[in-house]
Amino acid sequence: MMDKIELGTPEGTTENIDKIAELFPQVVTEVENADGKLARAVDFDALRDLLGDVAEGQRERYQFTWPGKREAKAEARCPIYKTMIPEPGKSKDWDTTENLYIEGDNLDALKILKETYAGKVKLIYIDPPYNTGHDFIYDDDFAKTRGEYDAESGDFDEEGGRLVANTEGNGRFHSDWCSMIYPRLLLARDLLTSDGSILLSIDANEVKNLRAICDEIFGAQCFKNCIAVRRGIKNVQAQFDDIAALSQGHEYILLYSRNATNRFHKLSLAHDGKPGKWDTFWRGTDRPSMRYELFGETPHSGQWRWEKGRAYTAVSNYSTFLKDAAGSMSLDEYYLDNLAATNEKMNFVRKNEDGTVQYYVPPSTGKLLSDNWMDLTLSGNETDTFDTEKSVAIIQRIVEWLAPPNSIVLDFFSGSGTTAHAVIEANKNDNGQRRFIMVQLPENCGDNPSAIKHGYKTLCDLGEDRINRAGAKIAADIDKGNEQLELGAEPKLYPDLGFRVLRIDSSNFKDFYLTPGEISQESLFDFADNVKEGRSDLDLLFEVLPKLGIPYSAKIEERVLADKKVFFVDGDKLAACFDANVGSDTIEEMAKAKPWYAVIRDSSMADDATHANYEELFRTYSPDTVPQVI
Template sequence: MYPRLYVARELLAEDGAIFISIDDNEIGQLKLMCDEVFGESNAIANIIWEKKFSPQNDDSSISTTHDYILAYSKSKVAWKPNLLPRGESNLTKFKNPDNDHRGLWTSGDLTSKTKAANHSYVITSPTGKKHTPPKGRQWAPSETTFKRWLEEGRIWFGKDGNNVPRVKQFLSEIQGGLIPMTVWRQEDVGHNQSATQELKRLFNGESTFETPKPVSLIKQILQIGSNKNSIVLDFFAGSGTTAASTLELNADDGGNRQFITIQIPEATSEKSDVYKAGFEDVFELTKERIIRAANFLREGEKEYQGDLGFKIFETVEDFRVEENDKELTLSNLTMFDDVLLTEEQYQTLLITWALYDGSELTTPIHDIDLDGYTAHLCDRRLYMIAPDFSSNALKALLHKLDDTDDKDFDPNKIVYYANSFDSVKQMELNEALKSYANKKSIEIDVVVRN
């Protein structure tokens, strides 16, 4: 885990945070490791998640009904947690028994431990009863402030006007949410069984994964630790709850969070639910879950316009082999020395170059037709990888460059694959582009790559 945590820290934004779910057996080791990698001073909290609501009957010891979620920031100074939305249960304590025009309110303690002058005085209730602060405490407001609050109708002596005074706290005036706490109850964020049920609902009642997390649990983490434009990374995706939760939270609050989830194609055991549901490796389940979670939102929230798509990338070994002269060439040359790229190698090369040149995985790559030859435009770079580049394709390229109506086609760099262009074609292409650029007084960078 150490190298993974180290890389995770490197990937965190300056104001970012990491939340790691871990069970009782492993918390000790993980905490020590996180203190070392993230720094003790960046520890945010050890959250307790109530994952079960009843004891395991066959447990011979004390039955564990919680997991931990360790939270660390990259920098405690930069990290600003969000408040949590008030749930229904929290709102019910706000009432309006005296029809106050300021709306719903709840009453709060008027005393505090403060030791200051002018905070110990006698308050007379509307019925004439005299009140002094309890022993060891004072009134929270000074006498002057108290008088102002009384005039403004902010002091509550109970329905009969005889009780110990309390201060009215209006829903409209208090901060917009709840400060997150360290104990997360199953009634607020779900439990193991509710997570299994959620997943079953997406898979027509079939059990697919043994240890999913509830969407409401991950959403709570996202509500606290992300903003509407965050990138959310989960490198142990499992059933894909993090991706599903990100999509759902975006649909709830109009956010534009993006997710990156990683899952190895871990083979599933024949006895497992996931295997029985038809998934021979965990990655296939992760993918299907995200597709279904997105479809669920598409169908359930017809007017929702947000992005519910995703792309899949796989890390592969570099298929090019390094030879003595340090040139990278293909290992699968044919007997005629033609270079054959498989479709997968072709796509790999294209994506690898686009990233290398500064684009992102999400940057669109457009196919460009040059009289039957397909090139690819990404940002302002044109990639040419296929071997069938002809004189007609070159003519079409020059024509397209010249076409001022075609505003979307304005490359400033042309990158082509050396193995697909023999020396004659290379010379022809280089010469033609150089003279075109000279004539037009523009700069087009031509790069040949192996």
């Protein structure tokens, strides 16, 4: 039986059973499902025997819940039959960029991305819709008909998905918001690397609930901090008058790690150009008597501090410095040089005339960030369109701090595209190769005057244009700097300024997931060519990529083999042909290229002989290739 690519995203329950089976294989059993077929299931009695006392039923226990939580969990596990449709015409540098801009519901996007990007995203930053009583939030109840939708307030996306005005008069004011964010965070967790981090902007309305949700999903031990950020003046002034409350001048950024053992490095001092200072760690204790002066030099940034409770054992280290290194380097340099050489903390100590013992504290090479970021304003105005867009400076600080130069940064509420802008800026600063993945629902900009002025119909139009303009400015800045280079200096290279636009849509293939009783003789003829009208070969290729774990940013080359177009993806990772009437001669040439995977449409083969020879040709010319059909 020839391997056939399964369409749709994986069913979350099956994945969870797999994880339990890895830990406790003895609790996995088989039961008869609704179709009368045997299916794997967890024997909870057996699991209870392994775990001992459990919290279940009406037993009192600490928990965070709300109406709709069960459905929100189920929504995260539910498979979908959707795909990413490539949009080369809306993209920039399609052939070379490794950045992605995805138009569509982020719940769908996260489910599709999980197939390829699980465990590969180093940093996630999101700025979800705040539950202010005026903003629109996503509605994940797709079971309702369009007629039922029309009877309710709200806007719609292209597929009839509803954006609901979650007013404070709504009895489910908090519940609706929690049900919206919960499944998205469940899926987001699976995308993070083992040492990855997620940061979430939020205001006072839902910060308590968001903390509770994140504690449950990521683990309370993975909470690292709640950062305070100053609100912009427009945001403060826009607050409704309330004589019972004070004006709120700040908002929050919650920081969680994927793993409780994660430790964050210090922010590089190159970030703001300020020199290292010892009092980064002992702030407010600097006194002239505590600084040292060596051989008449200007006091160094390091200092001697009084030793408490430690024996005076290492005078020789300091004496060795005075004897061997004083003429060629400062004590700061000597300390750091030895630190690098021994990979351990040197114990420089000295004994004073009064018998007290001191040890040397070198200058800091970095800053330990605090949870007070009031030096930065939350709101930016780079697009001059919306007052609520985030500041590039804030997200750039996050990116440079937590995303190494060769990592993936995801924002699945990308709004005006600030995170993409920040990633490009960070790459410009440190010559990094970070890649971004932005996801945004194509929300209508409505009657916003600035949006109308610039011709933006949706937030995706705004975001894509903003990234283009940010890239153009960065390129111009680099060009200007290169014009002023000293003789022999290397010119600065552009970071990746492009992005591939992908649009979420239904599967490219007709719905053939039917029960036997639903199949008619007429419908069998429809499935002879199972591709929907208007879908291109490139569309089909992008539905195949996640099934084989190939990233959407992979390089794509078109070749003609025996008069048929064949896509070669990521070098020799995949050879795929979707042309009609493909003969054995084309398949033989594909096999001779020795790809890891080969894919062809089942209905594309020219005749029965070609179909019969498909796998045999690969066994002959490339036995390591995995040939499949779709």
